[in-house]
Amino acid sequence: MNPSLSLETIRKTExxxxxxxxxxxxxxxxxxxxxxxxxxxxxTYSTLYILSSTIRENGLNKYLSDRNKVALxxxxxxxxxxxxxxxxxxxxxxxxxxxxxxxxxxxVETGSADQLNARYRLVIDRSAGLLTTIYQDPTDIPLVSELxxxxxxxxxxxHYLTCAYFSSRNFSSLLPIGEKLQxxxxxxxxxxxxxxxxxxxxxxSTDRYAYFRAWYEENLPYLCPNENNYEMTAELSPYVxxxxxxxxxxxxxxxxxxxxxxxxxxxxxxxxxxxxDFSYKLRRNSREEWKEWMRQPLDAQIRLIEEVQDDHHRx
Amino acid sequence: xxxIGGSQKKKEExxxxxxxxxxxxxxxxxxxxxxxxxxxxxxDALFFEVRFRVAIIDSSRELYYSGVQFxxxxxxxxxxxxxxxxxxxxxxxxxxxxxxxxxxxxxxxxRQYAFECATAMIIILYRATIKMVPPEQFNRLFAxxxxxxxxxxxxxxxxxxxxxxxxxxxxxxxxxxDVNPLTPEWQGENVVDLGDGTFFGHGLGFRSLEGMIxxxxxxxxxxxxxxxxxxxxxTRPGFSYLYQFTLPRSEENRRIILFDESLKRSTLxxxxxxxxxxxxxKNYITVRxxxx
Numbered sequence: 001m002n003p004s005l006s007l008e009t010i011r012k013t014e015x016x017x018x019x020x021x022x023x024x025x026x027x028x029x030x031x032x033x034x035x036x037x038x039x040x041x042x043x044t045y046s047t048l049y050i051l052s053s054t055i056r057e058n059g060l061n062k063y064l065s066d067r068n069k070v071a072l073x074x075x076x077x078x079x080x081x082x083x084x085x086x087x088x089x090x091x092x093x094x095x096x097x098x099x100x101x102x103x104x105x106x107x108v109e110t111g112s113a114d115q116l117n118a119r120y121r122l123v124i125d126r127s128a129g130l131l132t133t134i135y136q137d138p139t140d141i142p143l144v145s146e147l148x149x150x151x152x153x154x155x156x157x158x159h160y161l162t163c164a165y166f167s168s169r170n171f172s173s174l175l176p177i178g179e180k181l182q183x184x185x186x187x188x189x190x191x192x193x194x195x196x197x198x199x200x201x202x203x204x205s206t207d208r209y210a211y212f213r214a215w216y217e218e219n220l221p222y223l224c225p226n227e228n229n230y231e232m233t234a235e236l237s238p239y240v241x242x243x244x245x246x247x248x249x250x251x252x253x254x255x256x257x258x259x260x261x262x263x264x265x266x267x268x269x270x271x272x273x274x275x276x277d278f279s280y281k282l283r284r285n286s287r288e289e290w291k292e293w294m295r296q297p298l299d300a301q302i303r304l305i306e307e308v309q310d311d312h313h314r315x
Numbered sequence: 316x317x318x319i320g321g322s323q324k325k326k327e328e329x330x331x332x333x334x335x336x337x338x339x340x341x342x343x344x345x346x347x348x349x350x351x352x353x354x355x356x357x358x359d360a361l362f363f364e365v366r367f368r369v370a371i372i373d374s375s376r377e378l379y380y381s382g383v384q385f386x387x388x389x390x391x392x393x394x395x396x397x398x399x400x401x402x403x404x405x406x407x408x409x410x411x412x413x414x415x416x417x418x419x420x421x422x423x424x425x426r427q428y429a430f431e432c433a434t435a436m437i438i439i440l441y442r443a444t445i446k447m448v449p450p451e452q453f454n455r456l457f458a459x460x461x462x463x464x465x466x467x468x469x470x471x472x473x474x475x476x477x478x479x480x481x482x483x484x485x486x487x488x489x490x491x492x493d494v495n496p497l498t499p500e501w502q503g504e505n506v507v508d509l510g511d512g513t514f515f516g517h518g519l520g521f522r523s524l525e526g527m528i529x530x531x532x533x534x535x536x537x538x539x540x541x542x543x544x545x546x547x548x549x550t551r552p553g554f555s556y557l558y559q560f561t562l563p564r565s566e567e568n569r570r571i572i573l574f575d576e577s578l579k580r581s582t583l584x585x586x587x588x589x590x591x592x593x594x595x596x597k598n599y600i601t602v603r604x605x606x607x
Binding site: 077078083118119121122126129130133134154155156157158159160163164167227 | 387388389390401402403404464490496497499500502536546
């Protein structure tokens with residue numbers, strides 16, 4: 001046994017069984033020294049997970065670093081049938097949430113590459129869900145997006161992770177998915193297209209990535225979180241374009257409540273889309289012309305759209 | 316109101332034609348008292364929908380008593396004699412197994428199965444379809460079933476929209492917007508409207524709407540501010556589409572296919588078509604004869 005070898009190296013070169021045996025030998029020799037190996041900065045969460053029962057059985061917890069203690073407590077909480085209050089940690093109530101976030105990020109960052117088993121995947125997916133749902137830190141979005149695509153690549157369930165991902169209610173969460181439209185992997189492109197299915201016209205476009213970028217730029221100020229749910233329909237539409245806001249050039253809020261005037265509300269979906277798109281293009285072209293058009297009654301506005309479209313078709 | 320073959324019918328006339336149970340009558344009353352025109356080509360087509368709705372309710376109760384358990388997709392399980400369990404928690408019908416037998420096995424050997432609430436709803440719809448459609452037709456239509464949430468077989472022709480009326484047998488959704496991220500399987504509950512003021516939800520059992528809301532509220536995150544609520548849309552199978560499979564095969568081959576304005580497909584016997592041809596042509600965009 002070479003005690004100077006890192007636990008990561010032993011796991012990678014000799015496998016899980018050998019790693020467990022190595023740690024048990026270290027514990028028999030000197031618990032503190034064994035803990036020092038576990039507390040190594042370069043340790044991954046997957047290795048900690050593999051050794052968690054050895055740690056528990058040998059009473060090693062008290063020698064662990066705070067990162068490892070918190071990670072094992074999170075793991076225990078996620079896998080428990082009934083969750084219970086956790087033991088106090090040496091942090092103030094204001095510092096603890098920040099520390100927990102950093103540990104969750106470490107767990108997902110260093111643990112995503114390994115699959116191990118369904119319980120392990122559950123811990124990783126739930127930890128990612130806590131990051132996006134509770135902490136909602138935009139810097140965690142790319143990390144969770146990578147995990148989402150990895151799960152799909154490996155044919156594992158993406159259901160809860162997709163819901164958690166969009167629970168961030170951050171429209172920029174669409175960007176890492178859009179980037180995957182350029183992936184050399186057909187499976188990733190197909191999954192990205194499935195997640196972005198609510199973007200009308202994307203499926204049929206010749207350059208999906210360019211289409212997505214143009215759509216994102218055009219509609220970002222008018223996006224709203226959608227109420228529907230993955231468990232209610234086969235496809236999730238996390239965000240929708242607020243056509244009224246786009247038509248009137250109003251910025252939307254993060255609230256799912258949308259306000260429309262009564263006349264606009266009664267129009268067909270198609271007409272709402274046409275009005276919103278025309279309004280957007282006109283004001284980009286000429287703000288003066290747009291103001292003039294907006295001053296006209298609705299039926300005159302619709303007439304002008306029809307004339308322009310008719311003219312366009314003739315040409 | 317209820318329109319049969321183009322003309323409005325009296326409630327008594329319909330009742331006398333064959334609807335008897337209190338639940339069937341409740342469904343009929345909602346349709347009859349509605350401002351919406353519930354249009355059917357024949358009495359049989361109306362009775363099919365009403366009885367299908369009752370079958371959905373019966374199948375919900377039977378599922379509850381079968382002993383199946385609630386589980387998220389990580390912990391789903393099924394009888395390997397009939398189904399292959401996929402890593403994403405989906406159940407795929409095994410080659411050579413009749414789909415009707417595999418669905419019935421869930422009800423016979425419930426303790427071997429565990430799944431989520433959306434999968435439960437699809438299973439209920441399949442079980443109800445078996446009650447309404449001959450097994451050979453069912454096995455032909457659903458020869459390659461995969462059970463996983465709402466990723467349904469297209470041949471159920473599921474409709475998900477805001478209906479003119481809510482009817483017993485509808486599937487509704489109680490959303491839990493502030494669900495605890497550690498238990499995302501409780502982000503909402505698909506429930507069957509049992510027609511007596513109660514609902515069935517897999518994992519929560521039989522409860523009033525308030526009971527469902529209360530149960531989901533317990534699964535919210537600490538500090539949650541939003542209560543669970545019943546969403547407006549309802550989900551139903553394509554009753555008129557499935558109706559055609561109740562008819563004998565030889566007759567089915569002689570049917571006319573109609574498409575309405577929303578391109579929804581339905582069928583009609585040649586005899587019915589010929590007696591009122593001008594009316595059908597006026598009301599439907601396309602009338603197409605099937606390939607013999």
